[in-house]
Amino acid sequence: MPNEQDQVERPVQRAGPPVIILIEPQMGENIGAAARAMRNFRLSELRIVRPRDGWPNEKAIANSSGAGQILEDAKLFISTADAVADLHRVYAATARQRDMVKAVVTPRQAAVEMRAARSNFEKCGIMFGGERAGLNNDDLVLADTVLTTPSNPEFSSLNLAQCVLLVAYEWHLNADDTPPRIVTDDDTRPANKKELVALFEHLEAELIASGFLWPAEKRPAMVRSIRNMIQRANFTEQDVRTLRGAIASLARNS
Amino acid sequence: MPNEQDQVERPVQRAGPPVIILIEPQMGENIGAAARAMRNFRLSELRIVRPRDGWPNEKAIANSSGAGQILEDAKLFISTADAVADLHRVYAATARQRDMVKAVVTPRQAAVEMRAARSNFEKCGIMFGGERAGLNNDDLVLADTVLTTPSNPEFSSLNLAQCVLLVAYEWHLNADDTPPRIVTDDDTRPANKKELVALFEHLEAELIASGFLWPAEKRPAMVRSIRNMIQRANFTEQDVRTLRGAIASLARNS
Numbered sequence: 125m126p127n128e129q130d131q132v133e134r135p136v137q138r139a140g141p142p143v144i145i146l147i148e149p150q151m152g153e154n155i156g157a158a159a160r161a162m163r164n165f166r167l168s169e170l171r172i173v174r175p176r177d178g179w180p181n182e183k184a185i186a187n188s189s190g191a192g193q194i195l196e197d198a199k200l201f202i203s204t205a206d207a208v209a210d211l212h213r214v215y216a217a218t219a220r221q222r223d224m225v226k227a228v229v230t231p232r233q234a235a236v237e238m239r240a241a242r243s244n245f246e247k248c249g250i251m252f253g254g255e256r257a258g259l260n261n262d263d264l265v266l267a268d269t270v271l272t273t274p275s276n277p278e279f280s281s282l283n284l285a286q287c288v289l290l291v292a293y294e295w296h297l298n299a300d301d302t303p304p305r306i307v308t309d310d311d312t313r314p315a316n317k318k319e320l321v322a323l324f325e326h327l328e329a330e331l332i333a334s335g336f337l338w339p340a341e342k343r344p345a346m347v348r349s350i351r352n353m354i355q356r357a358n359f360t361e362q363d364v365r366t367l368r369g370a371i372a373s374l375a376r377n378s
Numbered sequence: 379m380p381n382e383q384d385q386v387e388r389p390v391q392r393a394g395p396p397v398i399i400l401i402e403p404q405m406g407e408n409i410g411a412a413a414r415a416m417r418n419f420r421l422s423e424l425r426i427v428r429p430r431d432g433w434p435n436e437k438a439i440a441n442s443s444g445a446g447q448i449l450e451d452a453k454l455f456i457s458t459a460d461a462v463a464d465l466h467r468v469y470a471a472t473a474r475q476r477d478m479v480k481a482v483v484t485p486r487q488a489a490v491e492m493r494a495a496r497s498n499f500e501k502c503g504i505m506f507g508g509e510r511a512g513l514n515n516d517d518l519v520l521a522d523t524v525l526t527t528p529s530n531p532e533f534s535s536l537n538l539a540q541c542v543l544l545v546a547y548e549w550h551l552n553a554d555d556t557p558p559r560i561v562t563d564d565d566t567r568p569a570n571k572k573e574l575v576a577l578f579e580h581l582e583a584e585l586i587a588s589g590f591l592w593p594a595e596k597r598p599a600m601v602r603s604i605r606n607m608i609q610r611a612n613f614t615e616q617d618v619r620t621l622r623g624a625i626a627s628l629a630r631n632s
Contacts, residue, residue, distance in 0.1 A: 161540060163533045190533060225562055225614050232551075233558035273547075274556040279417045279444060286415060286543050293527075293544060297486075302528040304487035308479055360479050 139242045142295060143169040143249035144288055145207050147263055150176045150255045156187030156195065157285030158252075163191035164289070165296035170198040171207045176254070204251065204263045212246035213238070216267035217287055218259050219280045228270040231290050235298035237269075250291055255284050312362040319364045324351050326368055330375040393496045396549060397423040397503035398542055399461050401517055404430045404509045410441030410449070411539030412506075417445035418543070419550035424452040425461045430508070458505065458517045466500035467492070470521035471541055472513050473534045482524040485545050489552040491523075504545055509538050566616040573618045578605050580622055584629040 144162055149155050149172065159170060175181065179200055188195055201207035208214050215234055229237065238248045251267060253259035264270070273282060273290055282290070307314070315323075328337065328347055337343045359367070398416055403409050403426065413424060429435065433454055442449055455461035462468050469488050483491065492502045505521060507513035518524070527536060527544055536544070561568070569577075582591065582601055591597045613621070 157537065157540075160537060164529045164536055164540075166530045189537070190535070225566060225616075227559055227561045229559045230556055236558075270562075272556075274551060274554045275418045276420045276550070281444070282418055283411065283414060283443070286411075286418075286540060289540050289543065290547060296530070297528060300528045302484055302526075304490075305481055305483045307481045308524075312479060362479075 139212075139245055139247040140169065141167050141242070142238050142291075143171055143211065143247070144292075145171045145173065145204075145249050145251045146175070146254075146284070146288075147173045147204055147207075147251055147259060148176060148254040148257075149252075149284065151284075152177055152181035152183030152185075153187045154255065154284040155181060156184040156189075156191075158288040159184070159188045159191040159194040159198075161285055161289035161292050162194055165292035167292050167295065168194055168197070170194050171201060171249070172198055173201045173204055173207050175200070204266055208249055208251070208266055210247065211249045213241050213248045213269075214267045215248070215250045215269050215271040216259055216264050217250055217252045217271045217273075217291065218264070219272055219275070219282070224261070224264065226264075226270050227268070228272050231271060231273055231294040232298075234269070234271050234291065235294040238295065239298050252284060252287060307358075312360040315359045315361045315364045319361055320354065320359070323354065323359075323364050323368060327354075327371055330371055333375070393466075393499055393501040394423065395421050395496070396492050396545075397425055397465065397501070398546075399425045399427065399458075399503050399505045400429070400508075400538070400542075401427045401458055401461075401505055401513060402430060402508040402511075403506075403538060405538075406431055406435035406437030406439075407441045408509065408538040409435060410438040410443075410445075412542040413438070413442045413445040413448040413452075415539055415543035415546050416448055419546035421546050421549065422448055422451070424448050425455060425503075426452055427455045427458055427461050429454070458520055462503055462505070462520055464501065465503045467495050467502045467523075468521045469502070469504045469523050469525040470513055470518050471504055471506045471525045471527075471545065472518070473526055473529070473536070478515070478518065480518075480524050481522070482526050485525060485527055485548040486552075488523070488525050488545065489548040492549065493552050506538060506541060561612070566614040569613045569615045569618045573615055574608065574613070577608065577613075577618050577622060581608075581625055584625055587629070 144158065144167060146155060146158065152175075155172070155175065162168065162170065172179065177183075179198075180195070184195055185192055199207075215229070215238075234250070241248050250271060251259060251263060253263070271291065273287065275282065324347075327350065331337045331350075332343075337346055357363075398412065398421060400409060400412065406429075409426070409429065416422065416424065426433065431437075433452075434449070438449055439446055453461075469483070469492075488504070495502050504525060505513060505517060507517070525545065527541065529536065578601075581604065585591045585604075586597075591600055611617075
């Protein structure tokens with residue numbers, strides 16, 4: 125039987141999503157908005173160190189818009205060291221340059237790293253300082269990595285909740301497979317070329333009858349121009365039927 | 379001399395950055411926070427259609443934190459059609475599924491497209507609906523493309539200013555060249571291998587003298603383990619000097 129002291133304790137499940145840690149937040153509104161942003165992007169674990177206005181906070185609840193459960197489940201801590209004690213990897217969100225040698229990552233890179241860490245059973249957290257002073261250096265040394273959001277160098281100070289939002293957003297997007305561009309296709313589909321050619325021929329026949337495609341020697345160029353215009357429009361099969369109805373109606377009444 | 383009517387008016391400069399258009403926004407706080415988010419990511423042109431509480435709005439100013447100029451320069455419009463009249467490409471930010479056939483893009487894809495459009499002299503704008511009702515269908519048909527932020531399907535409603543923030547953030551990042559990960563290098567640099575080997579040898583000599591690397595047959599494995607541990611730590615040249623000072627101090631007092 126192996127010596128029990130030789131056993132390294134290993135988690136048996138993948139670690140949960142990153143924890144958001146607010147250190148000395150001042151305004152309840154921002155705590156509430158941070159909770160809402162967390163829920164928007166499927167984070168759920170909030171820790172708060174010494175909130176200025178105590179806890180629970182009515183303004184936080186009012187501003188959380190449907191993310192009240194995150195506030196109810198939030199854990200309070202007296203010290204930053206306690207708040208990060210069980211974590212394996214901690215990021216410190218700050219825009220400031222410090223006289224510390226520490227890796228600095230973007231929110232997007234942090235998301236990449238935290239996904240990898242999670243798969244490696246490491247629980248991650250991101251610390252955010254209070255609205256006025258940000259993180260102090262003693263908190264900062266508890267972090268592995270600084271997280272800095274690229275922004276306007278002349279106006280880089282992000283609102284606390286918006287900073288939480290960007291971190292949560294990048295975390296979510298890292299595992300999101302939404303196609304960058306789709307066309308909604310409720311009850312229709314793009315027109316096929318046969319349908320488009322039938323539209324061209326219908327329109328051209330009526331335009332010849334009405335005298336628009338005139339003089340005849342200019343007709344081929346005019347037809348190509350109209351066909352190109354319609355081709356570019358990405359019509360659906362339903363659009364083509366609507367247009368042909370409109371053409372028929374116009375032609376009947378001319 | 380060509381017929382003047384044959385001339386197409388062409389802009390001579392690249393179009394400016396995208397315009398943010400808030401349609402019937404309700405809360406001044408959100409208008410102010412949107413302006414702040416715009417300035418964080420170098421957008422500057424704000425248009426507002428029928429703000430509920432009139433204009434100017436004290437709460438907007440109070441919540442804009444240094445982006446007051448964007449509010450001062452904001453243009454008011456009576457109708458959405460007027461607000462988008464000079465634009466060539468309009469995105470409609472909405473989470474809702476509509477019974478309209480329209481392309482839907484992510485904020486990241488919108489940033490790609492708007493950069494390309496800008497280079498093609500097309501001026502772009504993004505419309506955002508009011509907090510309660512969002513965009514109505516008559517506004518929506520004025521847009522080329524729907525912009526939908528991927529989010530938690532069970533809680534997809536983003537705060538208005540936070541939605542503006544994400545669009546502005548992606549616009550900014552599309553042209554941003556911040557490295558994903560760097561190590562701050564104020565007055566130092568990573569240790570080179572010569573410096574690390576000197577540290578290894580210094581430490582090992584002192585550990586042999588103190589009796590730690592014992593018994594001798596286990597020494598090679600212990601040394602490799604310690605070297606690996608130090609190798610992983612990404613020490614700087616300054617760190618190595620600090621450590622060697624600490625080792626010398628410990629050895630002297632043993």
